[in-house]
Amino acid sequence: MSTASLEVMLELWSTILRDAKDQIRPLFAAPSVARSAGAFLDGLLGAERRKTGWMRAEAAGDPGPWRQQAVLGRSQWDADALRDVVREHVVETLAEPDAVLVLDETGFLKQGKASCGVHRQYTGSAGKITNCQIGVFAAYVSTKGHAFLDRALYLPKAWTNDPRRRAATHVPEKLAFATKPQLALTMIERAIATDVPFAWVAADSVYGVGEIEMALRREAKGYVLGVAASHRFNSWIDKPEVAGTAEGIADALDPGAWQRLSAGRGTKGERFYDWAYCELADLEVGKKTDARSEVWTRGLLVRRSISDSQRAYFTTWCPAGTSLQTLVQVEGRRWAIEEAFETGKTELGLDHNETRSWHGWHRHVSLVMLAFAVLARVRQRANGPPPKTERRAKLVRAMVAPGDPAGRDPARATAH
Template identity: 35%
Template sequence: MRTDPDTVAAKITVAHEHWPIRFEELMDRIADCFPRRETRMTCRNMIEAILTVQETANCWTLAESIGHRGPHVLQHFLSRARWNDDSVRDRVAAWAVGELGDTGVVLVVDETGDEKSSTDAVGASRQYSGSLGGVGLCQVAVHLSYATAAGHTLIDRRLFLPSGWAADEERRELAGVPEEVMFASKPQLAVDMLARLHAGGVTEAWVAADEVYGGRETRTAIRDLAYRYVVAVKTDHRVTVPAGTFTVTDLVKGLPVRSWQRLRTGSGTKGDRNYDWAVIDVLADDTPDGHPAGNSTLLVRRHRYTGTLSFYRCWSDAPHPLQELVGVVCRRWRIEEDFQAAKGLTGLDQGQVTGWTSWHRWSLMSMVAYALLAVTASLERGDTTQTGEVELVPVSCRELVKLLRGFALPRPRQDIDPEHALRWSLWRRRHQYRAATCHRRWNEATAASIT
C-alpha cells in the first residue's frame, strides 16, 4: 500500500486546530484583568483582528475588520478604558513560560526602534536605532524574549524615555507620562524586566545580550538575581587575568593555535555556519556583596575567513562546556526573529499611537497575539518532529497565520458585508478631508502670525 505524502502532510499540519484551545485558555487566564465585559470582548476582538488584517494594523483597519462603525471603541480601549495592562502582561508571560517549558532557558534582552514622523509621539526623538541603521527620529523600546528548546517569544517591554523627554514637564503631561517614571538607561530597563520575571518564578536561566548591556553594573545586577550570563562586550573591554589587566583584543593575541575549536552555530540556505571559538579564564569584576566568585570566562568567536573577532563575558556558578556557551550566543538571535515576526505579523511597530498608556497597551496586544502564534507554532513543530512520516520544514509563524486566516480566524467584516466596506470608505474620506482642512488652516494661521 502506498502512502500519499500530501495526505500525510495535511493530517499532521494541524496547528490551526490547536489555536481555539490555546486562545480560549489564555483569554480565560486574563479575563478578570478587565472589570467590564465590554473591554474583555474588545481585547478578544482586537487580538483576532491584529492577525486577520493584511494591511497596516492600526485602530482604523482593526475596527473595520471587527465590524465597528468607527475607530472610537479601540481608541478608548487603548487610551482611557479601565483595565490592568500590567496584570495582563504578567499573566501572558507566565502562560508563555509554562507552555514553552524550562529546558535550556535563555532570557534575551535587546532594543528595537520604530521610525516616527513627529516628536509628539511619547519618547520619540532623534536617537540611534539599529533597525533604522543609524540615527533617526524614532521611539526605542527594550524588549525581553523567553527562549527555550521548544520555542521563543517576547514577554515584556519597556519604552526608553530619552533624558530630554524625561525632563520636559509639558511634553510629559501631554503624553500622559506618569510622575513616578523618571529617566532610566536601556540597561536599567533590562534589569527591571529581569527582576520582575525573577519575582514571577523564573529563577534559573541564562541571560544573553549585546554589548549595550555589557557594563559592569548591569552584569552585577544580573548576578544578583542568580542568573548566569553570556553578554557581548566591546573590543576595547578590559579584563583581568593572573598575568595582569589587558584589553580583550590584546589578550587574544597570545592564544596558541590549539586553543581554538571549530563549532557549527547554525545552518542556512548555503549550508552550515561554522566559527572558531576559544575560552579564556578571567577574574570576575562584578561579584555582588556576599556572593561567591563563581566561574568567569571570556568567550571569543573568530570568523573562519575574515578573522573578525567577537567577544563575550560569561559567568556561571559552575563551569559549563564550550558547546553550551556557544549555544547561548546562538540563541541570542531569537529575539531578532521575534522582532521581525512581531512587526510583520502582529503590528508591533504600526500602532500610530502617541500617548504613554496607548503605546504600552498597543505593544501589549501585539505581544499577546505574537505569543499565541509562537506557542501554537511550537506545538505544531513538536507534532511534526514526532511523526517522522513526511519531510517538512518546521511551521513558521508566518505560515501559521495563513492557516489561521483560512481555518480559524473570523473573516474581516468588509469581506462579507459590502455596505460595511462602503460606510468605512466614506468615513475615511470624510475624516481625511477634515484633517487636511484643519492642517491647512493651522499652517495659514501660523504663517500669518510670523509675518
C-alpha cells in the same frame, strides 16, 4: 516542521486563542472593552499586512476604528497586568530550567515630536540616528521556542525633564530617567521575583557590563554578555596569565585555541564561527543552588567570523566546568529576539501603534506580545504530542469495546 493535520491545527488555533481571550477578560471592567480587546487580538493575528485601527476594525466588522482605539486610549485597564498574563502564558508553554533570557532593544520610526519618547537617537532598526521611539525587551528562549516576556519604553532625558511633554502623553508622575541597561535590569529582577525558570542571560554590548553583571552573579545566573573590543580583562587565582583588552587578548591567542562550532541553526543552515574561550578566575558564588556547582568561572569568549575574520567579544559567568559548546549555544540564542522583532513587525503590527501616550504604547505592545505568545503556543503544541481534547476522548471511548477492562481498541484485539 509541524506534522499536525489541518484539522488539528484549526483545533489548536481555536482552543489556544479562546484560552488567551479568557485569560485577559478579567483585566477589563466592561465586557464591551474585553470584546474589543479580543477583536484587537484577532486583528493582530489576521492576514492583513497593516495592523492599523481601520484595518483591524474592518476585519472585526466594526464601522470604524473607535472601539479599537478605545482599547488603547480611553478605557481604563492596566497594561502591566496584561504583561503579567503574557509572562504566565509564555512560562507555561516554554519553561525549561536552562532557558535563556535575552535582552535587546528595537526602534519604532516616528514623524513629529508628539509621540511619547520620540527623539532623534540611534536605532539599529534603521542603522542610523533618526526620529524614533526605542523599546527595550526581554525574550524567553528555550528548546521549545521563544516569545517576548517583558518590555519598556525608553524615555530620553529630553522627555523625563520636560513636565509639559510628560503631562501631554500621560507619563506616570513618579517615573524617573532610566538608562536602557537599568530598564533591562528591572526586567531581570522582575523575572527572578516571579520565579521565571531560566539559567542564563544573553545580551549585546549595550547591556554587557555594570549593574546587570553584578546582579546576575549575586543570583547565581549564568551570562554571556557582549563587551567592546576595548574592554579590559585580567586573570587571577591559578588561571593562565591573561591581561589586557579583549582585542589584545584575542590577537595573542595561539591558533590552536580556536574551535569551529555552530551557534545554532539559522535560515540558511548552521551558523558556524570560530570561537576561543579564556578562563579568568574560579570564584565561589554567594547564592547556593541545588543543581549547579558552588564554584563558578569568569571568562572571556571570542567569536570570529569565518568569512571576514571580524570578531565579537563576550564576558561570561558560568558554573565551573561549563563547556565551550554550552557558552556558544547560549550566545547563539540571541538570534531569537531578532527573529521575534522581525515577526512582530512584519506579521503582528508591533510597529503599527497609532497612539501617542505612554499607556497607549505599553497597551499596544503588550497585546502584540500576547499575540506572539499565542503563536509560540500553537507552534509548540503542533510540534509536540497531539493535544488531548474532549472530542478526541469521545472518539477513543467509542472505539473501546463495552466492558473491555483493558480499554483496548477492538480492532487491535481482533487482529491479535
